[in-house]
Amino acid sequence: MEAYVQETLAEELKPPVTSKGVIGWAKSNLFDGWFNSLLTLVTLYFLWKVIPPLVRWAFIDSLWNTTGAVCRDADGACWSIITTNLRFILFGFYPHDQHWRPLIAIVLLCGLLFYSRNRNHWNTYLVYAWIIGLVVMGVLMRGGILGLPGVETSQWGGLPLTLLLSIFGLTAAYPLGVLLALGRQSEMRAIKMLCVVYIELIRGVPLISLLFMGSIIFPLFLPEGVTIGQILRAQVAIILFTAAYIAEVVRGGLQAMPRGQYEAADSIGLSYFLTMRLIILPQALKIVIPPTVSILISAFKDTSLVVIIALWDLLKTTQSTLSNPEWMGFSREAYIFVAILYFLGCFSMANYSRKLEKELSTEEH
Amino acid sequence: MNEETAENSDLQATEEPIIEIIDMHKWFGEFHVLRGIDLTIQQKERIVICGPSGSGKSTLIRCINRLEEHQRGQIIVDGIELTNNLKNIEKIRTEVGMVFQHFNLFPHLTIVDNLALGPIWVRKVPKKEAIEAAMHYLEKVHIAEQAQKFPGQLSGGQQQRVAIARSLCMSPKIMLFDEPTSALDPEMIKEVLDVMIDLAKEGMTMIVVTHEMGFAKSVAHRVLFMDFGQIVEGNTPEEFFENPQHDRTKLFLSQILH
Numbered sequence: 001m002e003a004y005v006q007e008t009l010a011e012e013l014k015p016p017v018t019s020k021g022v023i024g025w026a027k028s029n030l031f032d033g034w035f036n037s038l039l040t041l042v043t044l045y046f047l048w049k050v051i052p053p054l055v056r057w058a059f060i061d062s063l064w065n066t067t068g069a070v071c072r073d074a075d076g077a078c079w080s081i082i083t084t085n086l087r088f089i090l091f092g093f094y095p096h097d098q099h100w101r102p103l104i105a106i107v108l109l110c111g112l113l114f115y116s117r118n119r120n121h122w123n124t125y126l127v128y129a130w131i132i133g134l135v136v137m138g139v140l141m142r143g144g145i146l147g148l149p150g151v152e153t154s155q156w157g158g159l160p161l162t163l164l165l166s167i168f169g170l171t172a173a174y175p176l177g178v179l180l181a182l183g184r185q186s187e188m189r190a191i192k193m194l195c196v197v198y199i200e201l202i203r204g205v206p207l208i209s210l211l212f213m214g215s216i217i218f219p220l221f222l223p224e225g226v227t228i229g230q231i232l233r234a235q236v237a238i239i240l241f242t243a244a245y246i247a248e249v250v251r252g253g254l255q256a257m258p259r260g261q262y263e264a265a266d267s268i269g270l271s272y273f274l275t276m277r278l279i280i281l282p283q284a285l286k287i288v289i290p291p292t293v294s295i296l297i298s299a300f301k302d303t304s305l306v307v308i309i310a311l312w313d314l315l316k317t318t319q320s321t322l323s324n325p326e327w328m329g330f331s332r333e334a335y336i337f338v339a340i341l342y343f344l345g346c347f348s349m350a351n352y353s354r355k356l357e358k359e360l361s362t363e364e365h
Numbered sequence: 366m367n368e369e370t371a372e373n374s375d376l377q378a379t380e381e382p383i384i385e386i387i388d389m390h391k392w393f394g395e396f397h398v399l400r401g402i403d404l405t406i407q408q409k410e411r412i413v414i415c416g417p418s419g420s421g422k423s424t425l426i427r428c429i430n431r432l433e434e435h436q437r438g439q440i441i442v443d444g445i446e447l448t449n450n451l452k453n454i455e456k457i458r459t460e461v462g463m464v465f466q467h468f469n470l471f472p473h474l475t476i477v478d479n480l481a482l483g484p485i486w487v488r489k490v491p492k493k494e495a496i497e498a499a500m501h502y503l504e505k506v507h508i509a510e511q512a513q514k515f516p517g518q519l520s521g522g523q524q525q526r527v528a529i530a531r532s533l534c535m536s537p538k539i540m541l542f543d544e545p546t547s548a549l550d551p552e553m554i555k556e557v558l559d560v561m562i563d564l565a566k567e568g569m570t571m572i573v574v575t576h577e578m579g580f581a582k583s584v585a586h587r588v589l590f591m592d593f594g595q596i597v598e599g600n601t602p603e604e605f606f607e608n609p610q611h612d613r614t615k616l617f618l619s620q621i622l623h
């Protein structure tokens with residue numbers, strides 16, 4: 001048999017063209033076979049039926065700045081309920097002439113959050129910026145110094161309350177959840193038991209009952225004369241609740257870590273805390289970003305449950321405008337508006353987590 | 366392989382032994398893995414351990430830096446006995462480097478950070494010095510140009526060399542190797558063995574579990590054969606390969622040397 005010998009060097013070729021233009025794309029994606037074509041047609045018909053009336057209702061025929069009475073005679077959406085009551089919806093019973101204060105606090109908060117998105121900005125200065133920012137926000141909201149009239153926390157409501165409960169709730173619940181997860185993995189029997197009991201107890205009751213307990217039962221145990229604000233109690237309940245769920249997700253991440261990582265860390269003499277801090281947690285927490293964000297998003301929405309202990313969060317202030325006879329019956333518009341606000345919050349969290357995940361994974365490959 | 370490196374005469378058997386294992390037993394649950402190990406290792410001595418799969422080679426060397434706990438007998442490393450005393454364990458671990466079959470680099474850190482981490486956090490070396498030292502060791506294993514990459518971007522042979530450099534950064538007195546080349550493609554084995562031979566020339570105390578018999582012949586002072594949790598036979602490489610005493614050793618050698 002003669003040996004096979006390749007004598008010429010293979011020429012380098014361009015990859016074959018795969019894009020096919022709009023028509024080619026539609027053909028291969030929408031009208032690929034009779035069944036897909038049928039589905040496409042049905043979907044198109046459905047959209048044709050729904051979208052134009054919706055656009056007409058929400059935009060073309062809608063009223064933006066009228067009284068309730070005018071709205072009742074019109075066909076379109078009555079966004080006037082939002083524009084007229086906007087300040088109450090956003091700030092609740094906060095004194096009317098002081099609304100600029102929560103407004104600045106919110107702008108400051110959003111600015112800090114936005115700036116912190118970029119991981120290149122994560123340094124000690126950012127920590128100082130947050131500390132100063134939080135103090136300024138606190139002073140603005142509470143007042144009582146620097147010539148600002150004091151505002152009792154019982155008057156806080158609307159968007160600032162929702163943001164307060166969720167942002168502090170989530171930032172405190174996360175580290176607590178991580179500690180609980182570590183505790184649950186611990187070899188020390190007592191700590192392990194404590195964490196297991198805590199996690200299972202909290203997961204076994206609905207958030208509503210925790211809020212009730214915080215609001216009604218907990219004050220009974222306080223010594224006389226000591227009161228803890230309703231908001232703080234709700235805040236603590238939300239933190240304790242969310243932390244239990246985060247703990248379980250983080251535990252999943254810890255279990256996914258190969259034993260070799262622990263052994264390598266041990267073999268260079270790292271202590272338990274350094275191993276966790278430098279080797280295990282950075283990897284494990286990264287793996288569980290998607291489920292963690294799901295929990296954070298649902299915790300954000302769950303803050304609206306505080307209505308049941310008479311806190312006026314965003315949902316409650318919106319709802320209460322509907323009990324005004326002038327605006328009664330425009331619940332569609334009112335709920336669409338809060339839904340949009342909640343969606344913006346949730347969407348930016350989801351979006352950010354995707355960005356973070358992408359950044360972290362491209363780094364390593 | 367490099368025959369002239371087998372300079373067995375540089376061994377000072379008169380010194381204090383650096384590792385002393387006395388009648389050491391270990392069980393995994395009911396399973397008696399190590400059944401009375403007695404082993405004394407001198408400073409600068411290089412030992413190769415071989416034996417069939419499951420004979421307890423990995424377990425033995427993992428006991429030396431307490432990745433596994435022994436239940437009977439004594440292990441004394443550099444004058445310190447291994448007990449449950451955490452401080453002693455951490456101290457011994459800083460003196461004993463370990464290289465694993467599957468490298469076990471930290472995938473979320475760059476190569477240079479993998480190396481500098483131990484010195485910075487355990488030895489409390491200033492960051493700048495630690496990075497300089499890390500670069501020095503990376504040059505030693507011929508891989509300095511990869512310093513800013515992540516482990517996932519390197520070949521197996523490169524990763525194993527990084528793992529060796531990471532251990533060396535802690536300036537260990539003893540290096541343990543657990544089948545350092547058996548997860549590697551054949552063309553990468555040599556680059557890792559060459560680094561280990563360099564290390565041997567510098568007089569590092571080494572305990573190597575491997576089936577690379579060429580390496581054993583040229584580098585080891587002593588070859589130990591393990592089977593069923595015991596050290597069955599130990600001898601100089603010449604004697605061990607030319608003139609095995611025990612039947613099980615003969616059988617094992619006939620299987621791997623064809």
Ligand SMILES: Nc1ncnc2c1ncn2[C@@H]1O[C@H](COP(=O)(O)OP(=O)(O)OP(=O)(O)O)[C@@H](O)[C@H]1O
Binds near residue numbers: 416417419424425
């Ligand atoms: N963590 C463990 N728990 C229970 N049994 C174990 C454990 N680790 C190892 N063993 C058992 O102990 C025995 C010795 O294992 P060891 O890893 O020391 O063998 P080895 O000589 O290194 O083998 P190989 O050449 O396959 O690496 C094996 O039978 C193994 O199944």
Ligand SMILES: [Mg+2]
Binds near residue numbers: 422423424543544
């Ligand atoms: Mg092994």
